[in-house]
Amino acid sequence: MPHIEVASPRLEHGPAVAANPTPRISWVTTTAPDGWRQLAAEVSFATDDRTVTVTLEGPDQVLVAWPFAPLAPRQRGELKVRVRGEEGWSPWSAPAPVWATFLGADEWQASFVGLPDPVRQAQPAVLRRGFTVREGLTNAIWYATAHGAYQARVNGTEVDDQILKPGWTPYQFRLVHETTDVTSLLQTGENSLDISLTGGWYCEEFGFQGQSAPFYGDQPSVAGQLRLEYADGSTEWIVTDGSWHASGSGPLVSAGLYVGETYDARRTATDWGPAAVRDAGVKPGPRTSPAxxxxxxxxxxxxxxxxxxxxxxxxxxxxxxxxxxxxxxxxxxxxxxxxxxxxxxxxxxxxxxxxxxxxxxxxxxxxxxxxxxxxxxxxxxxxxxxxxxxxxxxxxxxxxxxxxxDLRRTGWFECSDSRVNRLHENVVWGMRSNFLYLPTDCPQRDERLGWTGDIQVFAPTASFLFDCDAFLASWLEDLALEQRAAGGVPFIVPDVLGSGTVPAAAWGDAATVVPSVLYERFADRVVVERQYPSMQAWVEQLLAIAGERRLWEGGFQFGDWVDPDAPPEDPAKAKADPDLVASGYLYRSTTLLARAAALLGKDAEAAHYAAVAEEVRAAWQREYVTPAGRLLSDAQTAYALAIEFGLVDGELRAQMGDRLADLVRRDGYHIGTGFVGTPIIADALSGTGHIAQAGRMLLQTECPSWLYSVEMGATTIWERWDSMLPDGSINPGEMTSFNHYALGSIADWLHRVVGGLAPAEPGFRRVRLQPTPVPGLDSASSTFDGPYGLVSVAWRREGDDLLVTAQVPPNTTADVVLPGRDPFEVASGSHEWRVAWPLDETVPAAVDIDTSLAEIQDDPEAYAAVIGAFEGIDPVVAEDFRLRTRWQANQSLRSAFALISPTVAGAVADELVRLNERRGLAEVVDAHA
The missing domain is CATH 2.60.120.260 (Galactose-binding domain-like)
Incomplete structure (x- = not known):
C-alpha cells in the first residue's frame, strides 16, 4: 500500500488552544502518492475516560466544524486524524493536545484591583496574596486580565513567557483573559501569588499636536482568579478582591510604551496596604489570537x-x-x-x-x-x-x-536579484515588527496604532507570509465593536482618537477587504459570516453618502497617502483625485459585500448589491473617463485602480493599461503611487501585458522606488519613499518612520505574479501556477506552507528555455499557465516543465540628442550615459534634470535642453557619441548626420 502520512491536526486558535466549545479543526496530508485525493477522514478525540471517533466523508480538511460534543471549560484531550483515499486508510497522525481555555458562563468572579492611593499617573504596582494548598492538588488554572499590562508569579516564578498581557483591545467593549496551567508551580502548604502591574495601553497618552492624554484611564488595575482542583473532586477559587495587598514601591519605578522603563533593582516592595477595588469593566473572554x-x-x-x-x-x-x-x-x-x-x-x-x-x-x-x-x-x-x-x-x-x-511563518520568495530578496526580507521584518497584538502602522514613535488603511492594503501580503488568520480575525472583532451606529469605521482600531465619525476611503474599507482576504487565503467562511453586519453597515453608510449619483464625493479623505510628490508637510496631497479614489473604493466594497452575501446564501442581498455596484461602476465611468479613454486624474494610481478594481474592462481596460505604461515610462520608471496605488500598480501593468514596465519599476534604484531604500541600507520598509534623503538626512516631515509595512504590499505581486503562486480557490484548495519571467531576473520561486500543505513553484532561465518546477500538495489540484502553452490542469505531486523562452537579443540603436526621450529611458545604458554626463558636471543639476524630465515619445532629448547650459548639453552629446562607439554604432550616427 502506498505510504500516506498526516500531520497532527491544528485548532483554529493555535496549538492546543480551544477558545470556544466547538473549535474548528484542520489537518494536512504531508505524504501521499501523486494525484492522491481524500475521500474521507476519521477524527478521534480521546479524554481520560473515553475516546470518540467520527468519520467525515468527502475532501474537506480545512477549518472543519468540530464533530464531537461541545467541550467543557478546562476539558483536555488528544485529537488525531487519519485519511482515506482510493488506496485505503493512512496511519493515524500523532496526537495533538486540546485544552479548553474558556470559562463557564458564570465562572468569572474576580474584581479589578489596584493601588489604593496612587501618587502619579499610571503608577506601577505590585499585588500579593498568600494562600494554602491542601494535599491532593490535581490541577491549578490561572485566569487573568487587566486594564493595563501585567505579569503574574507563583512562588516567585513567572507563570508564562508572554509579554504585555493582555494586549490591546477596545477595553470598554472587549477584554481578553489569559488561561495558564500553573499546577507545577504550586506546593502543598503555603504559597504566594504576586502580580506586577503597569499602565500599558490602558493608561498610555494618545494624540497629536501636543494634545495627547489617556483615553481609557489614569491608573491600571488587574483581575485574576486561580482555580484549584483536588483529587477528592473539590474545587477552590482564589480571586482578586479587597483582601489582596498592594504596594507602589517595588523595583519597577515607571513604565510606558513610548517613554520606556525605569527599573531600580535595589528597591523592594514595601508599604503594603489593602488593594483598592476598581470598576469591573466588561467580562473578559479567552484569547483567540497568538500570544x-x-x-x-x-x-x-x-x-x-x-x-x-x-x-x-x-x-x-x-x-x-x-x-x-x-x-x-x-x-x-x-x-x-x-x-x-x-x-x-x-x-x-x-x-x-x-x-x-x-x-x-x-x-x-x-x-x-x-x-x-x-x-x-x-x-x-x-x-x-x-x-x-x-x-x-x-x-x-x-x-x-x-x-x-508568535505567528507561524508560511511564505517565502526568492529570486536571482539579491536586492529584490532584501526588499522581500524587509517586508517580512516589517510585518514581524508591526504584528504585536494588533496590526500597527509603526512600532517606534508615539503612535503604534492599528491604522485600518495600512492593514487593508497589506492583508494579502500578510496572509502569505504568516499564518495570521486568527490574528486578523480577532482584530476584526474589535473593528466591528468600534464601528459607529451609522456604519462608520474608525481610522484606527482600537479607536483612541474618536475617528469613527468621519468615513475615509481605503481606511474604512478594511471592514470589507480584510474579511474577504481571510476567506480567499484561508478559506475562513466563519469570519465572513461574523463580519457580514460590519461589512454591510460600512457599505450602506457609503451608499447613503453617495446618494442617487452613486459617487462618493467631498469630505475628508486620506486619498493616495504619501504619494511621492506629496510635500513632507502634506502627505495627503496626491496626484490621484481623492474623489476618484473614494468612488473606486465604493465600487470595490459594494462588490465584495455582494460576493460575501452570495457566499453566505443571502441571494436577494447578493443580487441587490451586485446591481448597486454596477450602478456605481457606470457612474464612475461617466464622471472620470473621457471620451478618448483617459482618466480625468491622469496619474498612475488612478489607472491602476480602474484596472485592478474592475471599474473598466475589455478594450477600455487594455487602453488604460497602455496609458499607465506610458505614464510609468514618462516618470522614468519611478513609483508614482502612495498607499492606495502601490499594492496594485505592478498588477495593473503585468495584467495588461506590460510586464517589462513592471519589471523596470521593480528594479529601479533611484528615488522614489522600492529598491531606493534597499540601496540606502534599509532593513525594513519605510513609511515614505524618501524617509531618508539621498544625503543621509532624515525626511524633514513630522511623520517619518523607517518601519511601515504598507508600501511593502508589492510582495503580494512578487508571490503571485513573479513567483507565480496564487489561490485559484479559497484556501489554496486549487492553486494557480503562472510564473512570469520578468526582464532583469534569471530565476524566482514562491513557497507557501498553506492550509493544504506545502505548495511551491520555481522558474529559471536555461539558455533560450524556461525551466519550471512545482510541488502541489495532496488533495489539491493546480491550474498551470506557462508562456507559449495553453492553460492545463495537474494533480498533486512534483512537476517539471520546459518551454521555449528566448532571450531578448535586440541590438540597441544608435542614440544622440535627437533621440526621443522615451527611447532614451527605455535604453538603460543611454539613460545612464545622459545622467552620468550631468553628474560629471554638477550632481545637483543632474538630480534636477532627472526629476523634472518627462520621458515621452514625442519629445527629443534636445528639446529637454531648453534651459540647460550649452556646456552641459555638449557633455551629454559627447557621452552619447562614446556610448555609440562602445556599441560599434558610430558609423550609423555618422550616416544619419
Missing part, C-alpha cells in the same frame, strides 16, 4: 563611537523588541539604554520618534552578575546608545530580543 513573546534574538553587529563620543550599538537589523543586558557593577550604578531606527550625522536619529523617548534605565543592586530586560515596554530600533556602563564594555553582554505576536 506576544520573544520570537528571536539578534546580537550586536558593530560598536560605534559617535562624533560626540557616545557608545552606539548597531544590530544590523531594524527590529521591535528590547535589549537584554548582563552587567556587573556597584549598587546604584545606572545603565541607560536609548533606542532609534537610524543614525543621522553619526548620532541616534531620534527626531522621528517625536515624544517617544524610548529610553530604559536600570539601576544595579550590586550583588554580582545581573541580567535585565524591560518587561513593560517595547521599542522599534536598529541602534541603541549605551551610557553609564560600569567597567569595560563587552558587546557580548547585550543582545536584542525580538518581540511580537
Amino acid at each position: 506576544v513573546r520573544v520570537t528571536g534574538t539578534v546580537p550586536v553587529q558593530e560598536v560605534i563611537t559617535s562624533p560626540s563620543g557616545r557608545t552606539i550599538l548597531d544590530f544590523g537589523q531594524n527590529l521591535v523588541g528590547r535589549l537584554r543586558i548582563t552587567v556587573r557593577g556597584e549598587a546604584g550604578d545606572v545603565v541607560t539604554l536609548r533606542h532609534a531606527e537610524v543614525l543621522e550625522d553619526g548620532e541616534l536619529g531620534v527626531r522621528p520618534l517625536r515624544r517617544a523617548t524610548s529610553t530604559d534605565r536600570y539601576t544595579l543592586v550590586g550583588d554580582g552578575e545581573e541580567s535585565y530586560a524591560p518587561t513593560f515596554t517595547f521599542h522599534g530600533f536598529r541602534y541603541a546608545e549605551v551610557s553609564g556602563w560600569p567597567g569595560e564594555f563587552d558587546p557580548a553582554d547585550v543582545v536584542a530580543e525580538v518581540v511580537g505576536s
Whole structure:
C-alpha cells in the first residue's frame, strides 16, 4: 500500500488552544502518492475516560466544524486524524493536545484591583496574596486580565513567557483573559501569588499636536482568579478582591510604551496596604489570537563611537523588541539604554520618534552578575546608545530580543536579484515588527496604532507570509465593536482618537477587504459570516453618502497617502483625485459585500448589491473617463485602480493599461503611487501585458522606488519613499518612520505574479501556477506552507528555455499557465516543465540628442550615459534634470535642453557619441548626420 502520512491536526486558535466549545479543526496530508485525493477522514478525540471517533466523508480538511460534543471549560484531550483515499486508510497522525481555555458562563468572579492611593499617573504596582494548598492538588488554572499590562508569579516564578498581557483591545467593549496551567508551580502548604502591574495601553497618552492624554484611564488595575482542583473532586477559587495587598514601591519605578522603563533593582516592595477595588469593566473572554513573546534574538553587529563620543550599538537589523543586558557593577550604578531606527550625522536619529523617548534605565543592586530586560515596554530600533556602563564594555553582554505576536511563518520568495530578496526580507521584518497584538502602522514613535488603511492594503501580503488568520480575525472583532451606529469605521482600531465619525476611503474599507482576504487565503467562511453586519453597515453608510449619483464625493479623505510628490508637510496631497479614489473604493466594497452575501446564501442581498455596484461602476465611468479613454486624474494610481478594481474592462481596460505604461515610462520608471496605488500598480501593468514596465519599476534604484531604500541600507520598509534623503538626512516631515509595512504590499505581486503562486480557490484548495519571467531576473520561486500543505513553484532561465518546477500538495489540484502553452490542469505531486523562452537579443540603436526621450529611458545604458554626463558636471543639476524630465515619445532629448547650459548639453552629446562607439554604432550616427 502506498505510504500516506498526516500531520497532527491544528485548532483554529493555535496549538492546543480551544477558545470556544466547538473549535474548528484542520489537518494536512504531508505524504501521499501523486494525484492522491481524500475521500474521507476519521477524527478521534480521546479524554481520560473515553475516546470518540467520527468519520467525515468527502475532501474537506480545512477549518472543519468540530464533530464531537461541545467541550467543557478546562476539558483536555488528544485529537488525531487519519485519511482515506482510493488506496485505503493512512496511519493515524500523532496526537495533538486540546485544552479548553474558556470559562463557564458564570465562572468569572474576580474584581479589578489596584493601588489604593496612587501618587502619579499610571503608577506601577505590585499585588500579593498568600494562600494554602491542601494535599491532593490535581490541577491549578490561572485566569487573568487587566486594564493595563501585567505579569503574574507563583512562588516567585513567572507563570508564562508572554509579554504585555493582555494586549490591546477596545477595553470598554472587549477584554481578553489569559488561561495558564500553573499546577507545577504550586506546593502543598503555603504559597504566594504576586502580580506586577503597569499602565500599558490602558493608561498610555494618545494624540497629536501636543494634545495627547489617556483615553481609557489614569491608573491600571488587574483581575485574576486561580482555580484549584483536588483529587477528592473539590474545587477552590482564589480571586482578586479587597483582601489582596498592594504596594507602589517595588523595583519597577515607571513604565510606558513610548517613554520606556525605569527599573531600580535595589528597591523592594514595601508599604503594603489593602488593594483598592476598581470598576469591573466588561467580562473578559479567552484569547483567540497568538500570544506576544520573544520570537528571536539578534546580537550586536558593530560598536560605534559617535562624533560626540557616545557608545552606539548597531544590530544590523531594524527590529521591535528590547535589549537584554548582563552587567556587573556597584549598587546604584545606572545603565541607560536609548533606542532609534537610524543614525543621522553619526548620532541616534531620534527626531522621528517625536515624544517617544524610548529610553530604559536600570539601576544595579550590586550583588554580582545581573541580567535585565524591560518587561513593560517595547521599542522599534536598529541602534541603541549605551551610557553609564560600569567597567569595560563587552558587546557580548547585550543582545536584542525580538518581540511580537508568535505567528507561524508560511511564505517565502526568492529570486536571482539579491536586492529584490532584501526588499522581500524587509517586508517580512516589517510585518514581524508591526504584528504585536494588533496590526500597527509603526512600532517606534508615539503612535503604534492599528491604522485600518495600512492593514487593508497589506492583508494579502500578510496572509502569505504568516499564518495570521486568527490574528486578523480577532482584530476584526474589535473593528466591528468600534464601528459607529451609522456604519462608520474608525481610522484606527482600537479607536483612541474618536475617528469613527468621519468615513475615509481605503481606511474604512478594511471592514470589507480584510474579511474577504481571510476567506480567499484561508478559506475562513466563519469570519465572513461574523463580519457580514460590519461589512454591510460600512457599505450602506457609503451608499447613503453617495446618494442617487452613486459617487462618493467631498469630505475628508486620506486619498493616495504619501504619494511621492506629496510635500513632507502634506502627505495627503496626491496626484490621484481623492474623489476618484473614494468612488473606486465604493465600487470595490459594494462588490465584495455582494460576493460575501452570495457566499453566505443571502441571494436577494447578493443580487441587490451586485446591481448597486454596477450602478456605481457606470457612474464612475461617466464622471472620470473621457471620451478618448483617459482618466480625468491622469496619474498612475488612478489607472491602476480602474484596472485592478474592475471599474473598466475589455478594450477600455487594455487602453488604460497602455496609458499607465506610458505614464510609468514618462516618470522614468519611478513609483508614482502612495498607499492606495502601490499594492496594485505592478498588477495593473503585468495584467495588461506590460510586464517589462513592471519589471523596470521593480528594479529601479533611484528615488522614489522600492529598491531606493534597499540601496540606502534599509532593513525594513519605510513609511515614505524618501524617509531618508539621498544625503543621509532624515525626511524633514513630522511623520517619518523607517518601519511601515504598507508600501511593502508589492510582495503580494512578487508571490503571485513573479513567483507565480496564487489561490485559484479559497484556501489554496486549487492553486494557480503562472510564473512570469520578468526582464532583469534569471530565476524566482514562491513557497507557501498553506492550509493544504506545502505548495511551491520555481522558474529559471536555461539558455533560450524556461525551466519550471512545482510541488502541489495532496488533495489539491493546480491550474498551470506557462508562456507559449495553453492553460492545463495537474494533480498533486512534483512537476517539471520546459518551454521555449528566448532571450531578448535586440541590438540597441544608435542614440544622440535627437533621440526621443522615451527611447532614451527605455535604453538603460543611454539613460545612464545622459545622467552620468550631468553628474560629471554638477550632481545637483543632474538630480534636477532627472526629476523634472518627462520621458515621452514625442519629445527629443534636445528639446529637454531648453534651459540647460550649452556646456552641459555638449557633455551629454559627447557621452552619447562614446556610448555609440562602445556599441560599434558610430558609423550609423555618422550616416544619419
